[in-house]
Amino acid sequence: MNRPCQKRILIGEDDQSILKMTTLRLEHEGYAVVTATNGEEVLHQVKEAPSVDLILIDIKMPRLNGYQVCQQLKSQPDTAGIPVIIFSASESQLQHLANRCIEVGASDWIKKPFRTKDLLEKIHRAFGEEGNGDV
Amino acid sequence: MSVKRLQRLEILLAGLVTVAIFAGAVSTWWLWDVSRRVPYGVWVAASLMISLMVTSAGLVVLSRVLGQLRRLESAIRQMHATNRLLTIPDANYPNVKDVVLALNDLVAAIESRQQRQHERLVELEQAKAVFDQLQEYQEGFLETINHQVRTPLTSITEGIELLRDGAVGTISHEQGDIIHMLDQNAQRLEQLVEEALDLSLMTSGRRPLYRKPDNVQELLRQVVAAWATTSQQRIVTEFSAELPLVYMDSSAIRDVMDHVMRNALRHAPERSQITVGARGSNETAIEIWVQDQGPGMSSEQLAKLFLPFVHVHTPYAPGSQGSGLGLALCRQIIERHHGTIHATSQPGHGMVVAFTLPLASPAFLFAEACRDAREDAEYGRGRYGVVLATGADDPGSLAEAERALREHTHEGDRFVWLSPDLLAIVAVTDRLGLEAMTRRLRDVLGQAHLNVRLASAIFPEDGESPARLLEIARSRFHENGQGARNE
Numbered sequence: 001m002n003r004p005c006q007k008r009i010l011i012g013e014d015d016q017s018i019l020k021m022t023t024l025r026l027e028h029e030g031y032a033v034v035t036a037t038n039g040e041e042v043l044h045q046v047k048e049a050p051s052v053d054l055i056l057i058d059i060k061m062p063r064l065n066g067y068q069v070c071q072q073l074k075s076q077p078d079t080a081g082i083p084v085i086i087f088s089a090s091e092s093q094l095q096h097l098a099n100r101c102i103e104v105g106a107s108d109w110i111k112k113p114f115r116t117k118d119l120l121e122k123i124h125r126a127f128g129e130e131g132n133g134d135v
Numbered sequence: 136m137s138v139k140r141l142q143r144l145e146i147l148l149a150g151l152v153t154v155a156i157f158a159g160a161v162s163t164w165w166l167w168d169v170s171r172r173v174p175y176g177v178w179v180a181a182s183l184m185i186s187l188m189v190t191s192a193g194l195v196v197l198s199r200v201l202g203q204l205r206r207l208e209s210a211i212r213q214m215h216a217t218n219r220l221l222t223i224p225d226a227n228y229p230n231v232k233d234v235v236l237a238l239n240d241l242v243a244a245i246e247s248r249q250q251r252q253h254e255r256l257v258e259l260e261q262a263k264a265v266f267d268q269l270q271e272y273q274e275g276f277l278e279t280i281n282h283q284v285r286t287p288l289t290s291i292t293e294g295i296e297l298l299r300d301g302a303v304g305t306i307s308h309e310q311g312d313i314i315h316m317l318d319q320n321a322q323r324l325e326q327l328v329e330e331a332l333d334l335s336l337m338t339s340g341r342r343p344l345y346r347k348p349d350n351v352q353e354l355l356r357q358v359v360a361a362w363a364t365t366s367q368q369r370i371v372t373e374f375s376a377e378l379p380l381v382y383m384d385s386s387a388i389r390d391v392m393d394h395v396m397r398n399a400l401r402h403a404p405e406r407s408q409i410t411v412g413a414r415g416s417n418e419t420a421i422e423i424w425v426q427d428q429g430p431g432m433s434s435e436q437l438a439k440l441f442l443p444f445v446h447v448h449t450p451y452a453p454g455s456q457g458s459g460l461g462l463a464l465c466r467q468i469i470e471r472h473h474g475t476i477h478a479t480s481q482p483g484h485g486m487v488v489a490f491t492l493p494l495a496s497p498a499f500l501f502a503e504a505c506r507d508a509r510e511d512a513e514y515g516r517g518r519y520g521v522v523l524a525t526g527a528d529d530p531g532s533l534a535e536a537e538r539a540l541r542e543h544t545h546e547g548d549r550f551v552w553l554s555p556d557l558l559a560i561v562a563v564t565d566r567l568g569l570e571a572m573t574r575r576l577r578d579v580l581g582q583a584h585l586n587v588r589l590a591s592a593i594f595p596e597d598g599e600s601p602a603r604l605l606e607i608a609r610s611r612f613h614e615n616g617q618g619a620r621n622e
Contacts, residue, residue, distance in 0.1 A: 015286055021293035028302035113289030113325065116296050 007127065008032045008049065012042035012057035012069065013087065018112075022056070025116050026123075039064025043072060046079055054126055056119075058087040067104045074105035083107040083126040087114070145197050149190050156186030203231045207238070220246050273339060280332050288328065292321050323458075330460040333390070334443060337467040344384040344471055348495030351413060351421065352378045354385055358392040359411055367405045368427075373412035381421055382495040382503065387468045394461035395425045395488050402447075402486065403427040416491050419499065420474065424489035431480040440478050441466040465490070497553045504549035504561040505601040509594065511547070511563045520569035520593045521601075522560040522576065523553075523608045529586060533558055536580055536587040543579045544572070559605070566593050588612055 009031050013019040016037075023033045034049055036042040040063045046052055055073065059066040066086050073079045086101050086109040101109045107126045110119055160182025203226040210223040220242045226232045295318045297303055299311075306314065336342035352374055363370050399409050407428040416422035432440070432447060439445045443463035469476040469490045480486035493499050508519035524540065526533035537550065537558055548562040564572060573591045580587050590611035598604040 015290070017290035018286065018293070021290050021297060024297050024302055025293065028297065028300065113285050113292060116293060 006030070006032050007053040008034060008051055009123070010034045010036065010042065010045055010049070010052045010055045012036045012039065012055065012061060012066070014038060014058065014061050018058075018087075022119070025119075029120060038062040039066070039069045042069050046073065046082070052082060054123060055082055055084045056087065056123075057084060060088075067100060070101075070104040070106050080105075085110060085119075085122055085126060087112055145194070145201065148197075149194050152193060153186050153190045156189055157182055160186065200228050200231060203228060203235075207231070207235060211238075220249075270339075273335060277332065277335055277341075280328060280335075284328055288321070288325055291317075292325065295321055327458040327460070330458045330464060334460050334464045334467065337464060337471065340471075344387055344468075346382050346384045346472065348380040348500070349383050349385050350378075351381045351383065351388070351423065351492065354389060355392070355411055355413060355423065358389065358396065362396050362400070366400050366409070368400055368403055368407050368409045370409045370411060373410055375414040378413055378421060379415070380495040381492040382499060383472055383492050384468075388472075388492070391465045391468050391490065392423075392425075394465050395490075398462060398488065399425050399427040399429070399486070402432075403429040415494075418494075419496065420491040420493050422489055422491050424487050426485060426487045428485045431482045431484050431486050432478070433482055437478050437480055441476065462488075497551060501551045501553060501559055501561070501605065502601045504551050504559070505594070505604070508549065508561045508563050512594075515563060516565045518565040518593060518595075519561060519563045520566075520572070520591055521604045521608050522562070522569070522573055522589055522591045523605070523612070524558045524560070524576075524587050524589050525612065526556050526587050532585050532587055536583070536585045539579050539583050539585065540576055543576060553605075566596065569593050 009026055011019060011022055011026075011033060013022065013035075014037050019035055019037065023035060026033050034045055034052065036045045039057075039061045042055065042057060042061075043064070046055070057066040057069055061069070064072070066088075070084050070086065073082060073084060084106045086106045088097055088109060088111060097109060108122045110122055161179065206224055207226070210221055214221050222242060223235050223238050226235045295314060298306060298314050299318060333342070355372065355374070359370050359372055396409070396411075403409060409428075410426040411424075412426070413421055413423045436447045440447060441462050444459045445463075446459045466476050469492075473493050474491040476488070476490035478486055478488045505519070505521070512519045524533060524536060526536070533556060540558075540560065541550065544560060544562065548560055551559045551561065553559050562569070562572060569591050573589055577589055580589070590608045592598060592604045592608040592611070594604060597607045
């Protein structure tokens with residue numbers, strides 16, 4: 001198994017089962033995982049754990065949605081550089097979704113239900129393009 | 136003639152009748168020499184009285200007729216003012232009575248027609264309400280499939296993969312078998328959900344197609360290569376010489392090919408041959424087909440093959456393995472590409488599923504650009520225009536002109552090369568907009584010192600079909616002559 005020097009990933013997802021499964025998978029792949037179940041908690045966790053290397057967030061979350069969280073992260077100089085991948089179950093307007101993700105500064109997005117290999121591919125790509133390699 | 140004018144005419148007529156009768160009586164007295172028996176004064180008085188009586192009687196009749204005509208006129212004016220149909224009061228005098236009866240018949244006929252129209256309108260409104268309700272249900276269905284079904288499905292497939300990969304501990308052989316079965320079923324469920332969603336989006340037109348001239352041969356090679364690695368049948372190809380480009384959304388056609396291949400492999404025996412072929416169907420389309428060596432299907436089975444939720448059972452696929460949606464989805468995709476799909480078979484001789492795709496010929500691309508513009512125009516003023524550009528002496532200048540023209544047109548304007556020296560721009564605009572656009576583009580070309588001529592035509596005034604618009608715009612090159620040249 002490839003353990004890429006314990007990079008830290010923050011997952012913001014209000015569905016407990018997806019949160020649990022994704023956490024187990026990422027830990028199995030060698031990442032350290034921090035979790036949050038709403039938008040405000042994601043922002044709080046980023047402040048508390050500044051060494052977060054990547055953030056995965058769902059669009060539909062209580063309090064602050066994924067887009068709003070992403071916008072706030074990108075507006076702060078100390079968090080603007082953290083790559084963000086957005087989860088979405090929305091199918092009907094994929095082009096709109098893609099445009100919106102670019103607009104709020106997300107690195108990528110993935111459609112639910114996603115296959116683990118697809119998510120890992122996007123995570124590797126985000127680190128490859130934007131990760132600083134520090135842990 | 137109005138009733139008021141008739142009133143004046145009535146007085147004039149009465150005067151003339153009185154004078155005529157009086158003059159007649161006096162003349163008779165004079166000519167017949169009745170003065171011996173009747174004194175002159177009596178004769179004049181009697182003549183005057185008779186003429187006045189006749190005139191009075193005439194006036195009474197006339198005024199009653201006119202009174203009835205006035206009521207008729209008033210009723211018609213009232214109908215006009217209130218926009219409501221009224222029954223006109225009956226009349227005594229035969230001719231007027233006939234007119235009133237005829238008008239009342241007309242009013243009754245119009246009322247009856249209006250009633251039928253109203254009933255039809257009510258029926259249409261009810262049908263629209265049902266349609267809106269169905270659309271709402273469909274939206275709700277899509278939303279449910281999207282979020283309420285796919286989200287838990289994510290957890291199920293993720294959980295199965297974690298168990299299978301041993302991420303939460305090692306598993307026994309028996310546990311592995313169960314996990315494998317769960318995995319197979321989760322994949323089937325996932326496929327069903329995806330296909331149901333795809334079919335709904337495709338049927339409702341909510342899934343956009345990104346069509347462009349594309350290489351179908353390359354796509355077919357990729358499909359064959361992908362399926363060859365997993366199938367137990369031998370897949371061979373049968374393409375005619377270099378195939379021309381077709382106008383397609385390659386991702387959607389890839390889905391079509393995957394469904395058709397899956398269907399062929401499901402119904403064919405192991406180690407049999409599957410042939411994937413493509414050839415020019417006619418001058419406007421190519422045909423792609425997949426032939427298997429399975430048991431074939433009866434005409435009853437073929438008739439239902441492209442309907443949703445239909446499972447066709449054959450000896451090699453006796454159970455309901457698929458979602459029953461794949462080929463229905465294929466039909467939707469192909470029809471939205473302006474193609475056709477059909478299957479032919481004879482029991483015992485395999486089956487051929489074939490579909491056509493339009494060639495990306497300049498004529499098709501131009502017609503397609505016009506069709507799209509017309510659809511877009513329906514939301515506006517219902518007009519679109521065509522601007523043709525031709526490099527007068529040097530066709531090479533036209534390629535250079537295209538860059539300049541693209542910079543000075545809207546993003547949604549469609550550029551189609553009809554031939555190396557003829558470029559068409561199809562834009563949603565009205566006549567004034569088209570004239571302004573053509574003037575602006577002439578200025579742009581003039582400033583760039585490009586010897587390119589422009590001519591335009593507007594839908595629908597200049598022509599309803601793309602071919603007619605093209606013909607009119609072309610003829611204007613000759614009409615405009617040197618006037619259209621940018622120098």
